[in-house]
Amino acid sequence: MTTTTPDVLHTRVLDWYADHARSLPWREPGCSPWGVLVSEVMLQQTPVARVLPRWREWLDRWPTPSDLAAEPPGEAVRAWDRLGYPRRALRLHAAAVAIRDEHGGRVPADHAQLLALPGIGAYTAAAVASFAFGQRHAVVDTNVRRVHARAVTGDAEPAPSLTAAENRLAVALLPQDEATAARWAVAVMELGALVCTARSPRCDACPLLDRCAWVLAGRPAHAGPTRRGQAWAGTDRQVRGKLLAVLRASPDPVPAADLDACWPDAAQRARCLDGLVADGLVEPLADGRFTLPRT
DNA sequence: CACGCGTGGAA
DNA sequence: TTTCCAAGCGT
Incomplete structure (x- = not known):
């Protein structure tokens, strides 16, 4: 339960955004x-x-x-x-x-x-x-979830996956006015990207510092389970990446031998190539070569 | 719903 | 060096 009214959050975050928003090409009015x-x-x-x-x-x-x-x-x-x-x-x-x-x-x-x-x-x-269209929607990405978790809920990190409670909170926080809601959506996201970051939040630069539930609680460490990082070395994902890199680099279809050269484990290589074909990322040709999808 | 899916820069 | 993590989606 928060004692901070949404109006204060809106004013603080919108004012901060007006001064600190990055100029990104997809935010230009003509985009x-x-x-x-x-x-x-x-x-x-x-x-x-x-x-x-x-x-x-x-x-x-x-x-x-x-x-x-x-x-x-x-x-x-x-x-x-x-x-x-x-x-x-x-x-x-x-x-x-x-x-x-x-x-x-x-x-x-x-x-x-x-x-x-x-x-x-x-x-x-x-x-x-x-x-793009200035509508009023709850826009909930990882940045927004982190800001909400800290500033409103008082947790160091959001839940591992998006919960119904988080969605309800995001809807409840939306300004009523459509144009204001659209600006709020991008502003909260920007705050999460630039200030309320995952690793080392710059709380000294945060417009919500004196209202942040997490800070007011003494910045408690994350309570829940630590989420596992994705493995990489030796995974199918790495092999798929190598196979596709070969195909991207070649303007023409690639002989199977060129793909064989990019990973030593033949069984894993074959499984990954099959997966890429099944995904539609690779197209096998009748002559035995492979190419990026033509259809 | 937990999992698989690429890549590379920063801490 | 290793680890973390960056505006998720589809199954």
């Missing part, structure tokens, strides 16, 4: 909804600094969904470069096709229609509806 959507998908689990150059290239090459939809999906995977989780590139291409075929080439403003697009989940649908 299209498509530009916002592309940025949101690229930013799923990938840092802003790494996204920036790829985002500019994408929007320059494919300024509309129909431009991307006209290309083979493999071109999206190649242009994705090393942003990671390349299935996102495939889904973004599929979303572009759906936007062209089912929405007249225009990114839909409706939350449910956004949610129905490939690769667009609860967070991204709300983010696009809010950031």
Whole structure:
């Protein structure tokens, strides 16, 4: 239970955002909804600094969904470069096709229609509806969850996965006015990204310092179980990454021998290649070579 | 619902 | 060096 009224949180965070927001190209007034959507998908689990150059290239090459939809999906995977989780590139291409075929080439403003697009989940649908179309939605990402956990709930970290209680809290905190709600959504996220960070929060720079439930409680350590980091060395994910890197680097289809060279364990290599084919990230050709997907 | 899914910079 | 972690999604 908090004694701080939402109005104070809104004023503090919105004023802070007005002074400290980063100038990012997808926040420019002239940025299209498509530009916002592309940025949101690229930013799923990938840092802003790494996204920036790829985002500019994408929007320059494919300024509309129909431009991307006209290309083979493999071109999206190649242009994705090393942003990671390349299935996102495939889904973004599929979303572009759906936007062209089912929405007249225009990114839909409706939350449910956004949610129905490939690769667009609860967070991204709300983010696009809010950031690109100025609507009132609870936009709950990892930054927002961390700010809410500390400032409102008084916990050092949010729960391992998004809970119904967190969603209820985010809805309860939304300003009533639509335009204010949209600014609040991006402002809280920015606060979590720049000040209320995961590792070393800069509480001295926080506009909520004197109202933060976690600080007022003496910054107690995280109570729950420590979440396990993802293993990497020797995992299928590493092997998939190596296989796909070979295919991205080659403008032409690649002989199987080139893929064999990138990982010593033949069984794991074969399993991963099969997985990539099943995912639609790799296309096997009749002559035994492999390529990024053409269809 | 817990898990698998890439990548690389910073602490 | 190792570990953490960065605007999640789909199954």
